[in-house]
Amino acid sequence: MKQKLALSLAALLLPLSAAAAAEPATESRALGVESSITFPSDSSIRNWRADRERGIWIQDRKGDWYYGSFAGLCRDLDFAQAIGVETRGTARLDRFSAILLRGERCLLSSFVTSEAPPSKKDKKAAADAN
Numbered sequence: 001m002k003q004k005l006a007l008s009l010a011a012l013l014l015p016l017s018a019a020a021a022a023e024p025a026t027e028s029r030a031l032g033v034e035s036s037i038t039f040p041s042d043s044s045i046r047n048w049r050a051d052r053e054r055g056i057w058i059q060d061r062k063g064d065w066y067y068g069s070f071a072g073l074c075r076d077l078d079f080a081q082a083i084g085v086e087t088r089g090t091a092r093l094d095r096f097s098a099i100l101l102r103g104e105r106c107l108l109s110s111f112v113t114s115e116a117p118p119s120k121k122d123k124k125a126a127a128d129a130n
Contacts, residue, residue: 001023001095005103006098009040009111012089014114015099021036025034025038025068029064029113031112031114031115032112032114033113034094034095034110034111034112035081035094035111035112035113036092036093036094037060037066037068037092037093037094037109038091038092039092040085040087040091040092040093040097043061044060044061044089045058045059045061045085045093046059046061046085047059049117050077050094051067051117053070053075053077053078054069054073054075055067055069055070055076056070056104057114057117058084058093058117064113065111065113065115065116066111066112066114067111067113067114068093068095068099068108068110068111068112069109069110070106070107070108070109071108071109072106072107073105073107074099074101075101076085076101076102076109077096077101077106078105080102083101084099084101085097085098086099086100086105087102093111094108094111095108095109095110095111100117108130
């Protein structure tokens with residue numbers, strides 16, 4: 001009796017697990033689309049990387065990366081250990097926000113979805129190719 005119950009239960013669960021396996025584990029998101037991070041704070045921004053003085057990659061708490069282009073140059077961003085985010089009351093980081101760095105405001109001109117920033121190894125390979 002117990003064996004029949006276990007087999008019938010397994011037969012019921014088998015189609016569910018097959019359907020779950022057929023779906024992709026992660027959804028691909030469109031890259032280069034204007035976006036925002038809601039309530040930017042220590043808990044919603046996981047990581048960031050400078051793109052010299054031209055822009056900044058920011059990773060949210062879900063692990064998604066975004067790229068913010070600056071309206072001008074943002075001096076010393078490569079050497080910064082911390083940044084601030086100025087949202088001007090909207091409670092979201094988007095293209096109308098600014099990055100604060102040592103008393104300087106670096107205005108963003110765009111904030112789009114992006115892939116992860118290139119690693120040092122990738123940057124070196126690209127420099128060697130040129």
